[in-house]
Amino acid sequence: ESSKSKGCGTMAQALAKEIRAEQDDQDHDLSGYGASAISDLMAAAFKDPIVSPKMLRISFTVGGGKKVRQKYGDDMPKYCRDALRAIGFEEDRGACAVMECAGMYKYQHNTDTDLKYVHVFPRVDTAAAAAQAAAGEEEEEEEVKIGGMKLDELPPEHLCTIVSIETFGRLVAAQCPSFSQKRALLKALKDMSAKFASFEERMTKMQALSPEEDELYNSAQCLPEKVGDLEKQLEGMIGGGHLTRSEMDNMIRDFSEKVLQVEEAITKGMEAGKQVMSDVTWHARGQYHVTKGMEAGRQVMSGVM
Secondary structure, three states: OOOHHHHHHHHHHHHHHHHHHHHOOOEEOOOOOOOOHHHHHHHHHOOOOOOOOOOOOOOEEEOOOOOOOHOOOOHHHHHHHHHHOOOEEEEEOOOOOOHOOOEEEEEEEEEOOEEEEEEEEEOOOHHHHHHHHHHHHHHHHOOOOEEEEEEHHHHHHHHHOOOHHHHHHHHHHHHHHOOHHHHHHHHHHHHHHHHHHOOOOOOOOOOOOOHHHHHHHOOOHHHHHHHHHHHHHHHHHHHOOOHHHHHHHHHHHHHHHHHHHHHHHHHHHHHHHHHHOOOOOOHHHHHHHHHHHHOOOOOOOHHHH
């Protein structure tokens, strides 16, 4: 008996929390509740005003015809009346969901469904509801933004720039499993690195960044490490043969184009060296421009990844 009583009490407390949390009309079935559980439920749910912007109707099924009578017991409507009166509620057969009926209840036998109800119109605190709504709007206005955008609006490369290196690893594993996806992200992060380099150059010249640029720059975490990590992953996929046929074809095509660019850069470097040679500085000048050509070639090769 004691165990059953505790179970009903826990059930009543849980239902009371549900009633107070919901800001709309509700219907609940009290089958299985005894006098003590109903008293606990009404006190926990309705003794204090419910924070709501409007009047509510909370309806409880408390009995019915022959088909359902055994689920409720003939005294359940009385238990509800007694519990509500104990916390200051008044019965009014004409009560409805308007503010003037706050703190009232009424009993109804619906002959169409052959069910019996107790409808409760609780006291409500509209001022507290308005304050909560205003606080929610203020919180929404103060939502964190990076680069002028909300977090859920950030492009992938922006999001990958600002998250921790650990979160970055999980994002790449979940969202960029293929070689092509990783390669596209690497290119985007290299573009971001170039953008940051331009920010730094401007700052050294005492040129101010825009608020969005400054916010993005100061929110970045471990960008060089993320670029390096992606490059290693791509190298591992190439070495392990984890590319699809189309990815291999694209890689070969891009590589061939880069080789041609390297050859053109070297040729231009050689020609530039020959054009400025003099009898005195033939070796030094020629070597200088050849070196420049080779450096240009290496820069082009770095774009293969």
